[in-house]
Amino acid sequence: MKSKIYIGLLLIAFIFHASVFQVQAKEFDYKSKKFEAAASQFMCTCGCGQDHFECDPKTCNLTVGFKEDIVEMMNKGWDKDKIREYYVNIYGEEILTAPEKSGFSLVAWVMPFAALGIAGVAIFFIIRKWVKKKGMDELTPDSEDQTDEVEEEILSSMIDEQRKKYL
């Protein structure tokens, strides 16, 4: 009798679990932040130029299956990094929307900042070369005042205006 009850409970639990799972799959929000984090890592290859998060399932059959696979992995408890690893192992780095931050692809990420840093240092030395008195404190008090500068400009524009009026 006991075993029958257990089997009955197990069956109920299974049916309940399956129905919950079905509802989950059916009502899954393909625009949720969690799904975005996982799906936006992968490029759709249908030619739309979008990632699998943005690609419209109405016009692209490829993304329908891909999205379902991702949901399945998420339901298994995989995080975005594990999903990423899974697809990279199968399709290679080409499937990603951005290069990996390792190996040769790291050059893609580092190069803009390295160039900016080198150019920044070069500009510092150029400014240093141009500054008249080397080694002087750059924040030395100066008699020149901003308001005076503005006033000077306004005054000269007014003089110019009058000059053009009468000459």
Added chain:
Amino acid sequence: MYLFANATIYVGLALAIYSLLIITLGISTKNQKLVNSGKGGVISILVCASMAMLSLFYLLTTSQFQYEYVSDYTSSELPIIYKLTALWAGNSGSLLLWTFFLVLYTVMIAFSRKMKGNPMVPYISAILLGNIVFFFLVLGFVAKPFVLLDQVPIEGHGLNPMLQNPGMIIHPVTLYLGYVGLAIPFAFAMAALILKNVDDFWIKMTRRWTIIAWLFLSLGNIFGGQWAYTELGWGGYWAWDPVENASFMPWLTATAFLHSVMIQERKNMLKIWNIGLIITSYALTLFGTFLVRSGVLTSVHAFANSNLGLYFLIFMGIAVIGALYVLMSRYNLLKRSAGEFNSYISKESSFLINNLLLVGAAFGVFWGTVFPLVSEAVRGTKVTVGMPFFNTVQAPILLSMMFVMAVCPLLAWQKSSLKNLKKNFLIPAILAIVAMALMIVLGIQKAWAVIGFGVIVLLFITHFLEFYRGVKARRKMTKEKVYLSIYRLMTKNRRRYGGYIVHIGIAFIAMGIIGSQNYDVQTMKTVNLGDSIEVKDYRINYERLDQKREGINDIVYAEMTVFRNGKRIGNIQPEKVFYGNWDQPSSEVGLISSLKEDLYVVLSDWEDDGKATFIVKINPMMTWLWIGSFMIVIGSLFAVWNGKYQNITPRYTGVRKEVS
């Protein structure tokens, strides 16, 4: 018609070659008659280019499908406006439009009242004519706009529905005006170098041209973004697609140029750098065309079946090598700089940092765009470099640029003293920090958003102070009323205050970008007829699903009523359009905009019983992005507007020649 239309291209080519040769001969023999003949030739080329444009317009509007171009890009049912705009839907038509603009600009320069009698004119004309010859060669032998088909089709293929949008009418035109416009400062710079005129005359003369080209480039990008937002249904406005990048790069370098020329004007410095920026900007416009028309990179914007890229690559190579040769040959003259910096902290230094960041951003975009090719060449793997890369790399660079933009107006020329720094920055800095703290208290807690908005607040305060001090100083001298004082202050220095309006516009755009990127909310819901979707403060009632026919297109639409906090705010009608002559359907989004946020609804899917799936997005602060774009236009126009006292032609002090 066939003979006439083709004749406009080949006669145009012949006249362009003639004008180029005769002007070059006139320059070398110092014969004004020959130069005049060449300048007359430019007018004739404009007539040819105009006739070619009119011919294609005529063929498109009268649906003459025996022509390949008409058949490829139009159909009988296409509305007349889109039949006309189909002129720039394809390769050859868009190149014809490009050629027309280039010839138009050349005529404006060759017969400019301000440049009358100036010895630079023949050189500038010759350089622009070199460009014109290239474009006519392409139109005559590679991308021919007037090719007849062997068999006349009953119907044309129609225009890509994505291009049937008001944004797409203006977007390519403005972008081409910007691209072509950058050829003008390039031609002036080259002419100045050839004539050994290393003063800033060419910069002053081309200032307006550069701002106009920059404005059109900005407009091109804005209209492109607006089109993507409303037409593509993905809720975004910028995808860092290689072709978008191609128009953003020259925009960045041209922006750098517009700032660094001020140092050359004031201090007679950075001459080589400025010419380098102009060469780079011009080369990047050609590089962009190479990207669009070569197919080397995957892009949704690319023209199909095109091998034109190679020709543009060769032309770009010749132009850049030629320009660098001229630059190097004048290196000794250019490096004789008269000016020097008085301090590490000054307006001059901030302009250099601004240039570093702008050119750094352009390099970052360039590097990301070409990296798939680099990766393929080095290790045989063509990786994708998409939005996550560009957002990560560009965000800190562009945010730093915003900071420099905020700080720069209050720095003094020559030298900023400690007293000056304290006086100008203490209050703005405190207010910006208070604003950032307030944001955190109010729930804005993402680091990038808080820093970004903080910098924007700083920018608003420093720019307000700049206006305030100017008005105060003016009123001290004139005792004018406030409004009159603001008006006169701004109109007396249009470039400066126009620039500030542009800065404020950029800040608004940044607000829109930060808000929409960090705090967007979206969901996808399947609902039955009569049900509601609830997102944030919104309740969207799904009331009706129906179908209608417009011409040869079938439209499925949903009618929805929108409530915010229980109050009805309007109706929306998201649609899916199925085209009679195009496989891919497109989405027309349902949109309700406010200063706070956009409600953006896409009809994604439906079933026979009326059950439908909707994508609902809430994009915060999007309206500010468009307001900022509008302010960029206003600021640029204000800066180039010919005021009563602005119409001054800079004095030419360069080398005298016998021809002009």
